[in-house]
Amino acid sequence: MKVAIIQFPGSNCDWDAEHSVQNVIGLPAGRVWHKDPLPEGVEAVIVPGGFSFGDYLRCGAIARFSPIMSDLQSFADQGGQVLGICNGFQILCESGLLPGALVRNDCMEFRCLNQSLKVEDSNERFNTEALAAQLTLPIAHGEGNYRADTEVLTDLEANNQVLLRYAPNPNGSINDIAGIRNQAGNVYGMMPHPERAVESHHPCLDGLPVLRAFLQPLLQSSPVQLSA
Amino acid sequence: METTAAPLPPNPDPCLNVEITPELVAQHGLLPEEYERILGILGRTPNLTELGIFSVMWSEHCAYKNTRKLLKLFPTEKKDKDAIGQVLVKAGDENAGVIDVGEGWGVAFKIESHNHPSAIEPFEGAATGVGGIVRDIFTMGARPVLLTNSLRFGSLESSQVKRLFRGVVSGISHYGNCLGIPNMGGDVYFDDCYEGNPLVNALCAGILRHEEIQKGAATGVGNPVYYVGPGTGRDGLGGASFASRELTEESAEDRPAVQKGDPFMEKLLLEACLEMMSIPGLVVGIQDMGAAGLTCSTCETASRGDSGIEIDLDLVPQRETGMNSYEIMLSESQERMLVIVAKGRERELEEVFEKWDLHAAHIGEVKEGNRMVVRQKGVVVADLPAKSLTDEAPIYDQPATEPAHLAMAREWKVDSIPELGQEAVEGALLGLLTHPTIASKRWIWKQYDHMVMSGCTVEPGSDAGVVKLSIAGINKYLAIANDCNNRFCYLDPYTGAQIAFVECMRNLACSGARALAVTDNLNFGNPNKPEAYHMLKECVKGLADACAHFDVPVVGGNVSLYNEHGEGAIDPTPVVSMVGLIDHPDRVTRSGVKDSGLELILLGGLPDELGGSYYLQSAFNKKEGTCPKVDLDAEMNLQNLLIGQIEEGRICAAHDLSEGGLLVCLAEMLFDAHGIGASVSLPDLGSSGRLDALLFGESQARAIIAVKPEKCDAVIQAAKNLGVSAHAMGKTDDSSQLKVEVAGTSVINSDVSGLKNAWESAIPKHMEIA
Numbered sequence: 001m002k003v004a005i006i007q008f009p010g011s012n013c014d015w016d017a018e019h020s021v022q023n024v025i026g027l028p029a030g031r032v033w034h035k036d037p038l039p040e041g042v043e044a045v046i047v048p049g050g051f052s053f054g055d056y057l058r059c060g061a062i063a064r065f066s067p068i069m070s071d072l073q074s075f076a077d078q079g080g081q082v083l084g085i086c087n088g089f090q091i092l093c094e095s096g097l098l099p100g101a102l103v104r105n106d107c108m109e110f111r112c113l114n115q116s117l118k119v120e121d122s123n124e125r126f127n128t129e130a131l132a133a134q135l136t137l138p139i140a141h142g143e144g145n146y147r148a149d150t151e152v153l154t155d156l157e158a159n160n161q162v163l164l165r166y167a168p169n170p171n172g173s174i175n176d177i178a179g180i181r182n183q184a185g186n187v188y189g190m191m192p193h194p195e196r197a198v199e200s201h202h203p204c205l206d207g208l209p210v211l212r213a214f215l216q217p218l219l220q221s222s223p224v225q226l227s228a
Numbered sequence: 229m230e231t232t233a234a235p236l237p238p239n240p241d242p243c244l245n246v247e248i249t250p251e252l253v254a255q256h257g258l259l260p261e262e263y264e265r266i267l268g269i270l271g272r273t274p275n276l277t278e279l280g281i282f283s284v285m286w287s288e289h290c291a292y293k294n295t296r297k298l299l300k301l302f303p304t305e306k307k308d309k310d311a312i313g314q315v316l317v318k319a320g321d322e323n324a325g326v327i328d329v330g331e332g333w334g335v336a337f338k339i340e341s342h343n344h345p346s347a348i349e350p351f352e353g354a355a356t357g358v359g360g361i362v363r364d365i366f367t368m369g370a371r372p373v374l375l376t377n378s379l380r381f382g383s384l385e386s387s388q389v390k391r392l393f394r395g396v397v398s399g400i401s402h403y404g405n406c407l408g409i410p411n412m413g414g415d416v417y418f419d420d421c422y423e424g425n426p427l428v429n430a431l432c433a434g435i436l437r438h439e440e441i442q443k444g445a446a447t448g449v450g451n452p453v454y455y456v457g458p459g460t461g462r463d464g465l466g467g468a469s470f471a472s473r474e475l476t477e478e479s480a481e482d483r484p485a486v487q488k489g490d491p492f493m494e495k496l497l498l499e500a501c502l503e504m505m506s507i508p509g510l511v512v513g514i515q516d517m518g519a520a521g522l523t524c525s526t527c528e529t530a531s532r533g534d535s536g537i538e539i540d541l542d543l544v545p546q547r548e549t550g551m552n553s554y555e556i557m558l559s560e561s562q563e564r565m566l567v568i569v570a571k572g573r574e575r576e577l578e579e580v581f582e583k584w585d586l587h588a589a590h591i592g593e594v595k596e597g598n599r600m601v602v603r604q605k606g607v608v609v610a611d612l613p614a615k616s617l618t619d620e621a622p623i624y625d626q627p628a629t630e631p632a633h634l635a636m637a638r639e640w641k642v643d644s645i646p647e648l649g650q651e652a653v654e655g656a657l658l659g660l661l662t663h664p665t666i667a668s669k670r671w672i673w674k675q676y677d678h679m680v681m682s683g684c685t686v687e688p689g690s691d692a693g694v695v696k697l698s699i700a701g702i703n704k705y706l707a708i709a710n711d712c713n714n715r716f717c718y719l720d721p722y723t724g725a726q727i728a729f730v731e732c733m734r735n736l737a738c739s740g741a742r743a744l745a746v747t748d749n750l751n752f753g754n755p756n757k758p759e760a761y762h763m764l765k766e767c768v769k770g771l772a773d774a775c776a777h778f779d780v781p782v783v784g785g786n787v788s789l790y791n792e793h794g795e796g797a798i799d800p801t802p803v804v805s806m807v808g809l810i811d812h813p814d815r816v817t818r819s820g821v822k823d824s825g826l827e828l829i830l831l832g833g834l835p836d837e838l839g840g841s842y843y844l845q846s847a848f849n850k851k852e853g854t855c856p857k858v859d860l861d862a863e864m865n866l867q868n869l870l871i872g873q874i875e876e877g878r879i880c881a882a883h884d885l886s887e888g889g890l891l892v893c894l895a896e897m898l899f900d901a902h903g904i905g906a907s908v909s910l911p912d913l914g915s916s917g918r919l920d921a922l923l924f925g926e927s928q929a930r931a932i933i934a935v936k937p938e939k940c941d942a943v944i945q946a947a948k949n950l951g952v953s954a955h956a957m958g959k960t961d962d963s964s965q966l967k968v969e970v971a972g973t974s975v976i977n978s979d980v981s982g983l984k985n986a987w988e989s990a991i992p993k994h995m996e997i998a
Contacts, residue, residue, distance in 0.1 A: 009492075009495070009496055009499075009584065009585065010406070010492050010495055010496075012406075012407065012408020012495065012680060013408065013680060015681065015682075015699060016680070016681060016682040019682060019698065020682070033583070035583075049680075050408055051405075051406040051408075051491070051492060051495070053492065054406065054490070054491070054492025054493075054495075055406075055492075056492070109398070109401075109675050110401050110402075110405055110675045110676075110677070111674060111675070112405075112673075112674055112675070112676060112677045112678060112679060113674050138679045140405070140677040140679060140680065142405075193679070195682065196679045196680075196682055196684075198682075199682070199698075200813065201683075201684075201685040201696050201705075201813060201816070202682070202684075203687075
C-alpha cells in the first residue's frame, strides 16, 4: 500500500477514505490498525474522520497516545505526507503535528451540510488555481470550531498556512478557518470531508482536486487513471 | 394449583428469598391467571428471580400477547416467487427479517420503538433506541448502511414538548453519528395527541451476503456460550415490563428502567462482531441483549435451538459490585451480545475481542434437554423450561368496540366547513407550510450525519432517502420511506393504515424505487380498553390487506402498546416503513424541480376530499371528517406509471400529494432550486365544487411530475394506457413566482422565496433558545 488510512477504535470514515483513494483516485490504499506499526513503503497517511475512542475526554485526546502515533510522528518529521480529516484533524492538533485546537461548534449542535469554502493561496498545491477559488464540501461535526492563541494565529496567517475558510462560518471558527497546513508543508488538516465529494452520486466532485492536491507527490511518481 | 416439584435452594442473596405474594405478582405486571399458568409449568412456586424472568418474557414487549393473533394476518412471504425481494428470513424468526436484493446480496431491516424511555429521558431513550435496532441488524451478520426514524410529538407551542423534541433529536444524532451510519431522516409529525407520550421509532437497514446470515439459535450440546461487550450494571432494570404499562405522573420514578447508551462501545461491538462473523464456521448462534437483556437472549437462543442452556452469573462481567441474580438477569445494560461458538475454537473469538479491547467471557454451555439453568455462587437460582418463556405466554383476543367518533366521521358533511375564498388561499397555504408536520425538517437532519459511508444519494427531505450500496461494491441504490398520518387512522383505522401503506410506497415510486418489503411499528393505546383494541385490530387488517394486494410482505417490526398519558391514548399510529431498490443511477428521482420550462403534470385527477386534512387542522383546528378513499388498484396503476416512466427516462422530478394537498406539493417542488417558479392552470373546481378541497384536500393516488416538453405526449399516452388521469397543468419558469389559476381566475401569485422562507424557518423559530 502507498496510502495508509489509520483505523482507531471509533474511526468511522476509514472505509470512505480508503474507497476514495483506492477506487476513485486509483492509488493502492489500505487501513492500518492503531496498534500496528506503519507499514514500510507507505508514502502518504490519512487520519480519517469518526469518533476515535468515542471522543471521550476531548476529541483526539486519547488517540494521540495510540501506539501508531510515534510512527506517524517520525513519518511526518521525515517529510511524509499526512492529511487529517475531521476527527483526524482533531487528532493531529492534539498530537502537536498541527497547531491550535478544535472545540464545540458555537451553535452547540452537530452540523452536517454541504459547506461553501474559500480556497486560500497556501502553497503550490493548495491554491485557487489548483482547486478553484470556491469549493463545496460536506461537513459533519460537532466540534469543528478552530481556536488558536494570537501568536499561533498570526504565524498561520503570515506563513499562508490556512488552506480553506468557511463562507459562511457554520461553527464559530476563528478567522473562518476550515483547514490548515504545518509550516513545513507536509501535514494537512481540515474539518470538511473531501472523500465524500468524489463520485457522481455525491453532491459535487470538489473533493477530487483536494485529495489530488494532497496526493500530488504520489500521483506524479505513478501516473494513474482517474475513474470519476 | 398443586405444586409437587421440589423448590430451588435459597438464593445466595437473602433479600431475594421472599414469599411470592399476590401483591408481588401484580407488581410484576402479571395477572393472577398468568401466575397460575406459571405454577402449572413449573409444578412449584417460582422464586423471585424466576418471577422476574417470567414478568419480562411474558410482557407485551417480548411476548406480543395481545397482538400475536393479529400479526398472523400479515403476509410474510412474496406470492410471486420470481420477483426481486424474496424473503430470506421471515418476520419473527430471528432478530430481523432479511430480503434478497440480487447478486447474492440481502438486506436486513427492522424498525423498533423506544417510546416510553424517550418520554422519561428523551436523550438517553432515543439514543438507546438507535443502539438497540442497530444491534438487531448486525446480529444478523449485516453491515448497517442506513438509519431513519419515525417521530411523533405534541404541539411545539409547549415548552415540555420542545424539551422532548430537542432531547430526542440530539440523542439520535449523538448515537448514530458516533456509530458512523448515515441517518436519512424519516417522518416527523406534531399532534396534540402525542403530548406527554412522544413516539420514537428507529429503523436500521444493513447489507449482507446470503451465506453470511447468522442465526440466533443455541445448538450443539457442549458448545460454549460467550458474553461479549461491556459489563452489566443496574441500569434499565425491567425495561421491557416498564414499556408494557401506561405512562403516568409517577413514571418519572421509573427512570432506572431507562438505559444509558455508549455509542463508542456499540461501534466496537459492531466491528468486533462483524469481524468475528467473517471467520467461517466460528459462530453457531448470536443474539443481542436488548429488551430483557441476559434473560431474553439465553432463553430465546435455547428455545430456537431446541436445546437447554446453562449459565453461571459469577462469570458475567459486572460493573457494579454485589449484584444479585434478579438484577443481573433483568438488567438492560446496553451494547452486550450473547454468542454461541463452535467448541474448540474459543481462542479465535477471544482474539477478535482482545483486539477491540472488549470483554469476551465464557459464561456457560449449550446443554441437552430444554431447560435454562442459571447459577450464582454455586447455587441454582433459576431453572425453567426455555420454551415456556418464549412460546407459552398467554395469548389474548381482547374485546373490541368501535369508538363513537368513527360513525361521526363517516357521516360528516363538508358543508360544515365554510368555503375558502380565493383571497384567502395564500394565507391558508402559509398556514400549512408553517405547520411543523409539513414544514422543512432540516433543523432535525442537519444534526444527523447523513453523508458518512459515502453512499448518500438523495439527502433527507425528498420523498425517500436513497443510499448507494457502495460498501458492498454493487451499483444499486436502497431507498427508504416511512409513513403514517395519525389523523386518518384516528378517523378510520382500516383506511388510515392503508393510506400509510400506499403513501409510503408512493414515496418510493416517486423516487424511482420498486418497493420490496415492509417493517411496521404498531404504536397504540392500552389493548385492554375495547375501543383502543378496535383501532389496533382495524389498522392491522387494513395494513395486511394492502400488503397482500401489492405483494409486499412484512418482514418484521415492533408493537408498542400502552401509549397513554393523562388525557388518554395516542391516535393509532401504525408506522409503515418500506425499503425499495433502484438499480440504475439515472433512475434516482427527486421531488425538487431543478429547471425551468418543464411541464407539470398532475396524475390521478383533481383532489376532491377535505376530510381529515391538515387544512382542517391549520385553518380550523379540527380533526374530523371522512377519511379519503383508498382505491388500491388505482394506486397500483399510478405507481406502475411512475416507475415505468422514470425507467423510460421521462420524469425529471416527482412528488406525491400528501399532507397539505396539491398546492403544498407544488410549492415544495419549487423549493430546491433558486429562482424557479411555476404557472399552473386547473380547468375547474373538480367534483367537490370547492376550492379548499381542490387545493388542500388529501385525496390519495395522486402525484405531480415534471417532464421535458418533448416527453409530455409520451407520458400522457402511457398514463392513458394504464387508466391513470393525467392533466398537464402548466410549466416551471424563471419567474420565482407560484401562479395558480382555477377556471381562468387567479387564486394565488406568490413569491416562492417567501413561501420557502416560511416553510424553512417554521421549526427553527419554535426551537430558538430565548
